[in-house]
Amino acid sequence: MIELKxxxxxxxxxxxxxxxxxxxxxxxxxxxxxxxxxxxxxxxIPVDFRDGALYHCGPVVVGGSGGYKxxxxxxxxxxxxxxxxxxxxxxxGVRLIIGKGGMNDATLAAMKRYGCVYVQAVGGAAALGAxxxxxxxxxxxxxxxxxxxxxxxxxxERFTGVVAMxxxxxxLFAEVEEESKKxxxxx
Amino acid sequence: xxxxxxxxxxxxxxxxxxxxxxxxxxxxAVRREAKGSSAAIVLKTVLDNVKLARNCGLPLCQDTGxxxxxxxxxxxxxxxxxxxxxxxxxxxxxxxLRKNTIDSVSGKSxxxxxxxxxxxxxxxxxxxxxxxVMKGGGSENMSRQYSLPDSAVGAGRDMEGVRKCLLDAVxxxxxxxxAPGVLGxxxxxxxxxxxxxxxxxxxxxxxxxxxxxxxxxxxKRVLREANSLGIGPxxxxxxxxxxxxxxxxxxxxxxxxxxxxxxxxxxxxxxxMEFA
Numbered sequence: 481m482i483e484l485k486x487x488x489x490x491x492x493x494x495x496x497x498x499x500x501x502x503x504x505x506x507x508x509x510x511x512x513x514x515x516x517x518x519x520x521x522x523x524x525i526p527v528d529f530r531d532g533a534l535y536h537c538g539p540v541v542v543g544g545s546g547g548y549k550x551x552x553x554x555x556x557x558x559x560x561x562x563x564x565x566x567x568x569x570x571x572x573g574v575r576l577i578i579g580k581g582g583m584n585d586a587t588l589a590a591m592k593r594y595g596c597v598y599v600q601a602v603g604g605a606a607a608l609g610a611x612x613x614x615x616x617x618x619x620x621x622x623x624x625x626x627x628x629x630x631x632x633x634x635x636x637e638r639f640t641g642v643v644a645m646x647x648x649x650x651x652l653f654a655e656v657e658e659e660s661k662k663x664x665x666x667x
Numbered sequence: 668x669x670x671x672x673x674x675x676x677x678x679x680x681x682x683x684x685x686x687x688x689x690x691x692x693x694x695x696a697v698r699r700e701a702k703g704s705s706a707a708i709v710l711k712t713v714l715d716n717v718k719l720a721r722n723c724g725l726p727l728c729q730d731t732g733x734x735x736x737x738x739x740x741x742x743x744x745x746x747x748x749x750x751x752x753x754x755x756x757x758x759x760x761x762x763x764l765r766k767n768t769i770d771s772v773s774g775k776s777x778x779x780x781x782x783x784x785x786x787x788x789x790x791x792x793x794x795x796x797x798x799x800v801m802k803g804g805g806s807e808n809m810s811r812q813y814s815l816p817d818s819a820v821g822a823g824r825d826m827e828g829v830r831k832c833l834l835d836a837v838x839x840x841x842x843x844x845x846a847p848g849v850l851g852x853x854x855x856x857x858x859x860x861x862x863x864x865x866x867x868x869x870x871x872x873x874x875x876x877x878x879x880x881x882x883x884x885x886x887k888r889v890l891r892e893a894n895s896l897g898i899g900p901x902x903x904x905x906x907x908x909x910x911x912x913x914x915x916x917x918x919x920x921x922x923x924x925x926x927x928x929x930x931x932x933x934x935x936x937x938x939x940m941e942f943a
Contacts, residue, residue: 552729
């Protein structure tokens with residue numbers, strides 16, 4: 481297990497290889513469908529993603545502005561953000577994208593170019609995800625996007641995942657998919 | 668009020684506690700995967716998550732999904748749509764359900780998860796029970812309907828064609844639907860019946876087999892072949908891609924031959940509560 485601590489510097493992120501198990505500690509921000517469309521449409525990115533992590537997640541959060549608590553926080557499907565992610569990586573300087581299912585070749589190319597990796601969190605493992613969130617430090621765009629799509633500021637401890645796309649052009653999902661198609665053809 | 672409390676309890680148990688048969692299937696899957704592999708790590712994480720959710724009363728997946736209630740018609744006057752909505756609103760307030768219901772035109776959130784058509788309530792024949800199924804969007808997006816013949820899949824209008832569709836659905840889903848998943852399948856029917864019946868198959872226990880010998884054979888074969896594709900848990904490779912295949916058939920008209928696949932994630936949340 482490789483320990484990653486915020487801020488995630490370019491060298492340590494570029495040293496990661498597809499298949500590495502990682503454990504993430506520090507600040508991460510959630511952002512999903514509405515967030516990506518908003519940024520692509522020219523909206524101002526509400527937080528600083530430089531050397532940071534973006535988590536494709538729509539959590540269950542309870543409480544109010546006096547104090548929030550994440551009770552369920554697993555990943556959502558990343559593929560929907562494919563049209564927006566390469567530009568977001570370039571614009572924001574983000575180093576880790578956490579989600580499920582992986583992303584496309586254009587995103588992989590942007591990861592290679594700007595030094596970013598994709599971390600697969602376990603889909604559906606929402607209780608474990610929430611347990612790793614030690615503090616909800618804040619939230620942005622709550623009124624605009626709603627609770628399931630807002631940009632939540634999570635301080636996490638030992639949030640675990642597997643590097644599925646690295647900055648050297650390897651994409652585990654694409655490899656598995658290609659192999660499965662070959663096997664299907666042989667059945 | 669007691670009925671509302673009972674329904675809240677049903678929602679709590681469904682959202683926080685994976686059914687025994689699914690958990691058992693995941694446990695035996697871990698034993699099949701190579702030690703230290705991505706597949707084993709993912710499955711272990713899933714099982715840890717299931718345990719934590721149950722012990723702490725937390726939603727085991729944050730996508731608490733589309734809520735579908737199947738209510739025995741004998742309970743129609745007791746378990747009313749109004750009481751179900753009341754219970755859903757309470758469960759949402761308690762954090763057992765995510766604010767997960769969006770107006771398709773305005774994009775606004777129905778913050779109590781109640782709207783015209785949400786939750787879904789079906790009154791069904793027989794028994795005195797209420798069954799709740801929670802199906803997440805990631806898996807729903809992987810559901811498919813084929814119209815045979817389908818030249819892209821190479822599927823003709825026979826059982827061999829059906830088999831090709833089912834394996835195509837698995838390859839298409841990869842890990843996106845949160846594999847290892849379960850396939851609920853309907854052969855035939857019209858388009859709407861196809862999805863309805865395919866989804867109903869997800870209510871069957873994983874140990875259950877089709878009564879019809881031909882369907883039983885197909886369930887077994889597709890399960891074996893799907894797990895030979897190497898897709899694995901969450902699509903990171905491995906031997907466990909599908910936990911079960913449940914097939915039913917309905918008559919069709921000569922012009923139509925639909926094969927409908929309802930893909931369900933490992934977080935197969937279904938639970939039945941018996942009413943006295």
